[in-house]
Amino acid sequence: MPLRWFRRTPRGIADDLWAQVLQSQPLVGHLDAADLTRLRALVDGFLAEKHISGAAGFAPDALVQASIALQACLPALNLGLRAYADFVEVIVYPDQFLVPRRRTDDAGVVHEGIEALAGxxxxxxxxxxxxxxIGPGSHETGGNVTIHEFVHKIDLLDGEADGIPPLPAGRHARWVRLLEDTYDAFCDALEHVEAQIPRSVDPESAAADRYYEALPLDPYAATDPSEFFAVSxxxxxxxxxxxxxxxxEWYQALSDFFGQDPAGAHDAEASSIR
Ligand SMILES: [Zn+2]
Known part of the structure; x- marks a missing residue:
């Protein structure tokens, strides 16, 4: 048998599928051609290394898999796939999935319950x-569950979900200070907004949404510093x-960390339209 039979042919994402997935993702507009080439190589690696499988009857096709891989690789563009070395499985449910939760409160009472999660x-x-x-239409909420969960993975790289990913020694102290200061500022802003909601409006209802819209981040960011990093x-x-x-300043720290500047690309676009 000729030797070439044993060689692995590198099977990357096909050109037409790549074009399709880029078109379905408005989130890559800030990347230049060189960045997109690096992103495509990461997506190829991600698809080769990970199992993206469906659950509860959902069967992710090639476009769904590539779309998830692209969003997963976007925050890892500067870090590489080593950011995701500790897991292989990505499981996709058709809708929110139920997870049993057990929590012990300050009084030592154990609460058990079921929670529906998006990710x-x-x-x-x-x-x-x-x-x-995470599919079509989900981005209208202004968030991105896929990026959120993969940012948690990056945060967890050092073993702790605390909003502090592994950083070069020289950048660690600044990150911790900015994380604490910005998190506190956001919690204050949220309290301020909550104080403005009239008693007649249920803060959990859709009627309260317009009050929260004044905030630069989803209120969920106030949960803890780990969620603050993921929502950011x-x-x-x-x-x-x-x-x-x-x-x-927090944006700049994130920009340094992710090695990208999406807001800067908006500036360039705005000045070229003028
Ligand atoms: Zn989260």
């Missing part, structure tokens, strides 16, 4: 996503100009 990133385990929350990661790619004008 979950497990430490050392799979990333689980709901297609209803979504905003960095989806609503970068808004994030930068609210928290310029």
């Amino acid at each position: 979950e990133a497990m430490d050392g385990g799979p990333v689980v996503l709901s297609w209803a929350d 990661g979504e905003a960095f790619f989806v609503t970068p100009v808004r994030l930068r004008s609210a928290y310029p």
Whole structure:
């Protein structure tokens, strides 16, 4: 048998599929041709290394898989696939999935319940996503569940979900200070907004949405510093100009970390239209 039979042919993503997935993703407009080539190589590697499988009857086709891979690789563009070395499985449900939760409160009482999730990133385990929350139409909410969960994976690289990813020694102290300061500022802003909601309006209802719209980030970011980093990661790619004008120093730290400047690309576009 000729030796070439044993050689592995590199099977990357096909040109037409790549074009299709780029077209379906408005999030890559800030990348130049060289960045897009690097992103495509990462997507190829991601698709080769990971298992993107469906659950509860959902069968992710090649476009769904490539679309998830692209969004997963976007925050890892500067970090490489080593950011995702600790897991292989990406599991996609057709809709939100139910997860049993057990929590012990301050009084020592154990609460058990079931929670419906749009996405979950497990430490050392799979990333689980709901297609209803990441597929077509889901981006109208201004967020991005896929990026959110993969930013959690990047945060978890050093073993802790604390909003502090692995950083070069010289950048660590600045990140921690900015994370704390910006998180506190956001929690204050949220409290301010909540105080403005009239008593007649249920803060959990859709009627309260217009009050929260004044905030530069989804209120979920106030949960803890880990969620603040994940929600900031979504905003960095989806609503970068808004994030930068609210928290310029935090935006800059994220820009240095992700090695990208989505808001800067908007500036360039705006000045060329003039
Ligand atoms: Zn989260």
